[in-house]
Amino acid sequence: MRIVIMGSGGIGGYFGAKLARAGHDVVFVARGEHLRAIRENGLRVSSEVDGDWTVDAPAVATLDGQPPADLVLFCVKSFDTEDAAELVRPVLGPGTGVLSLQNGVDNEDKLARILGAGRAVGGIAYAFVHIAAPGVIAHQQLARIVCGEFGGTAPGRLPAFAEAGAAAGIRVDVVPDIRRSLWEKYVFLTAFAGATALTRMPAQAVREVPELRRLWQRQIDELLALARAEAAGLDEGVAERCAAFLGSVAPISYTSLYHDLMQGRRLELETLHGHAVRLGERHAIPTPTLSAVYAGLLPYRDGPPKVT
Structure with missing residues (x-):
């Protein structure tokens, strides 16, 4: 080809x-x-x-x-x-x-x-x-x-x-049904990217630190509520599959959001957490955890913040 x-x-x-x-x-x-x-x-x-x-x-x-x-x-x-x-x-x-x-x-x-x-x-x-x-x-x-x-x-x-x-x-x-598959990845990636980028910690920490695992899980729960509002077609087993995938990734794995953050590049924050926050506003669905992660990373969205 x-x-x-x-x-x-x-x-x-x-x-x-x-x-x-x-x-x-x-x-x-x-x-x-x-x-x-x-x-x-x-x-x-x-x-x-x-x-x-x-x-x-x-x-x-x-x-x-x-x-x-x-x-x-x-x-x-x-x-x-x-x-x-x-x-x-x-x-x-x-x-x-x-x-x-x-x-x-x-x-x-x-x-x-x-x-x-x-x-x-x-x-x-x-x-x-x-x-x-x-x-x-x-x-x-x-x-x-x-x-x-x-x-x-x-x-x-x-x-x-x-x-x-x-x-x-x-x-x-x-x-x-590619739309359903896109949404399933979006749910997992947004939660995992938010956890790794906000804390600068890899998959092992997301799995093993109880407070960080709860941060990840609360993002998953909010994203699944948005998926239902968007009629994305996700089945009841998606949360379990997200947990299984988190358990399967290498302990030192990060995400592109983390790598871009650490290298001072522009972030895909609006595509991930920003999109979710806006969907929450549109559907009147609370997204407190997603909003907190979004706020924590927002100063770095366009590169290193310029502090005067």
């Missing part, structure tokens, strides 16, 4: 590198020092699962002049969705899908408004990854993508991607 990776950070870089290593035609879109490093030295993956390895694949700043892609893996931060959507237009052929592997539950709606019906594909990336240095992706665990079409559009493109992923060592599950 010809695959464009729009946003070559942790998620895009890791999955794109695995696809390129398996022989697929992969083009990485990156910027700044990360782009320069990939061009000069290739993209290196340092994985606790399958060791260190490097792929040499094209890396570009724009897609002007590039041929149409079979699929675009859309992996930019949620606050860059609109700008990045405009950048992928040159590689959109008649059947090209744009598979969002972003945090949050409304990116696909933004993509559909900008690129038109039938383009946006819902997706969830399960992988603990981050940029360790320009041109270097660190991977701790998991290599799974869940994806699904909205309204049954272009039924052949996701099975083809699932085959490509399997050949690259990526588990790709194609599901019929």
Whole structure:
């Protein structure tokens, strides 16, 4: 397959590198020092699962002049969705899908408004990854993508991607109700990201410190109340699955919200806790814990606070 990776950070870089290593035609879109490093030295993956390895694949700043892609893996931060959507237009052929592997539950709606019906594909990336240095992706665990079409559009493109992923060592599950899957990840990720970023502590602490575990659990409870109000279709077992997933992640695992905070980058806070707080206001559902976490991280939303 010809695959464009729009946003070559942790998620895009890791999955794109695995696809390129398996022989697929992969083009990485990156910027700044990360782009320069990939061009000069290739993209290196340092994985606790399958060791260190490097792929040499094209890396570009724009897609002007590039041929149409079979699929675009859309992996930019949620606050860059609109700008990045405009950048992928040159590689959109008649059947090209744009598979969002972003945090949050409304990116696909933004993509559909900008690129038109039938383009946006819902997706969830399960992988603990981050940029360790320009041109270097660190991977701790998991290599799974869940994806699904909205309204049954272009039924052949996701099975083809699932085959490509399997050949690259990526588990790709194609599901019929992607909105429900997006919400299930949103519930877990928002609570886990809030706990790790607010306290600067990893998964082990979230599991083992009783007060921190209660902070995590109260976020889960509030998010599930919002999911019911939004008719997200989550079943009664989702809380148990969230707890099981928390128990399965590596003890030193953090989230991208934590890594962005510690590296002084802009946070996806509005996509996670901000969105939940606004939904609570819309549905008149109390969100005291989510609101407290949001308030605690808000000064860092746009980078390190400027204190005078």
